[in-house]
Amino acid sequence: MKIGFKGIEMARRHRINLITASFHYLVKTTPNEANPANPDEAPFTPDEFRKIVTRIESNNPLNDSDPVVIRRIKSGEDLPFRDHEIIEGWLHFGGFDGAYYGQKYRNNLAGEISADSLNLRPFNYLITHLRDGKILVGVTYSGHYGDYDGLRSCLIYLLREANYQINSRTITSVRDQIGDGVPTELRLTYRSAANRPERQGLFSRTGVIAIKNTDFGDGFEREIDRIANNVRGNDRAKRQAIARLVSQGHMIALDDDDIVDCSAIVREDGRTTTVYFLGGNNLATKFRLNVDVDGDGLPNQNQVRDEMVRVMRQKIMPLLA
Numbered sequence: 568m569k570i571g572f573k574g575i576e577m578a579r580r581h582r583i584n585l586i587t588a589s590f591h592y593l594v595k596t597t598p599n600e601a602n603p604a605n606p607d608e609a610p611f612t613p614d615e616f617r618k619i620v621t622r623i624e625s626n627n628p629l630n631d632s633d634p635v636v637i638r639r640i641k642s643g644e645d646l647p648f649r650d651h652e653i654i655e656g657w658l659h660f661g662g663f664d665g666a667y668y669g670q671k672y673r674n675n676l677a678g679e680i681s682a683d684s685l686n687l688r689p690f691n692y693l694i695t696h697l698r699d700g701k702i703l704v705g706v707t708y709s710g711h712y713g714d715y716d717g718l719r720s721c722l723i724y725l726l727r728e729a730n731y732q733i734n735s736r737t738i739t740s741v742r743d744q745i746g747d748g749v750p751t752e753l754r755l756t757y758r759s760a761a762n763r764p765e766r767q768g769l770f771s772r773t774g775v776i777a778i779k780n781t782d783f784g785d786g787f788e789r790e791i792d793r794i795a796n797n798v799r800g801n802d803r804a805k806r807q808a809i810a811r812l813v814s815q816g817h818m819i820a821l822d823d824d825d826i827v828d829c830s831a832i833v834r835e836d837g838r839t840t841t842v843y844f845l846g847g848n849n850l851a852t853k854f855r856l857n858v859d860v861d862g863d864g865l866p867n868q869n870q871v872r873d874e875m876v877r878v879m880r881q882k883i884m885p886l887l888a
Contacts, residue, residue, distance in 0.1 A: 589851035590738045593702040610700015643720025657696040665714025693875040737851035741795040748835035750791040756827040
């Protein structure tokens with residue numbers, strides 16, 4: 568299909584003006600000698616969370632022409648924070664500037680921009696200390712642009728201690744990733760233990776099962792929807808939900824330990840995408856925020872705050888329950 572210049576321009580504006588938010592959480596981990604693959608987790612204390620609050624509530628602008636400041640930003644030790652406010656209790660909202668550098672480009676007004684220069688884009692954050700000790704972090708994206716990596720590095724630097732590591736984990740919502748799309752195929756990768764006496768033939772090796780909606784018959788979309796609404800929590804909980812629902816759907820009998828990954832092929836508006844229930848993708852779900860954007864491409868801050876709080880309470884907290 569041929570797209571005129573006006574259509575291309577509208578598409579570019581749409582991508583730039585689309586404001587979304589992703590959510591992640593930080594946890595403390597220490598080595599587990601009995602089970603090295605599953606390190607022990609420990610909660611962050613209120614005093615540790617205070618280290619973050621102390622930094623984000625300081626609105627003193629950084630001197631981004633100072634080589635020392637530039638080095639700290641590029642190394643992930645600091646970021647320009649602004650507009651901090653306490654929504655309630657432990658819930659904090661504000662803005663920060665994400666740093667872009669490392670590739671030379673040309674601007675039609677400013678001319679050539681060197682690779683070493685520090686280019687800053689404004690984004691928003693929502694940070695809170697959960698009751699179980701996790702630190703929940705939400706960040707905004709403007710179209711394809713965002714900088715959770717920079718914010719994460721800065722927060723981890725603030726929380727650093729010698730006796731534990733800090734892991735960042737993304738939050739995904741399969742239900743929201745499917746959206747209005749129509750699932751057309753379910754794919755399961757399994758690996759059954761060869762040392763189980765009951766495992767023979769097909770079940771004694773790794774394999775991939777693809778179940779199409781045309782093969783499954785009526786109820787395929789409903790079955791996928793049930794899986795999408797139940798895959799939450801840690802990987803073990805997700806595997807249990809998938810194995811249970813797959814077995815109930817008379818697809819195949821699998822133990823939860825058999826499942827390596829699970830995904831669905833979803834078609835929407837003539838395009839197909841892969842939605843991961845388990846494994847294969849570590850990208851956080853980006854939730855659309857219903858906000859107004861001004862002529863400079865900047866969203867209304869009050870609307871962003873309210874929308875991020877809404878998404879956190881309606882979408883994120885149930886996933887973490």
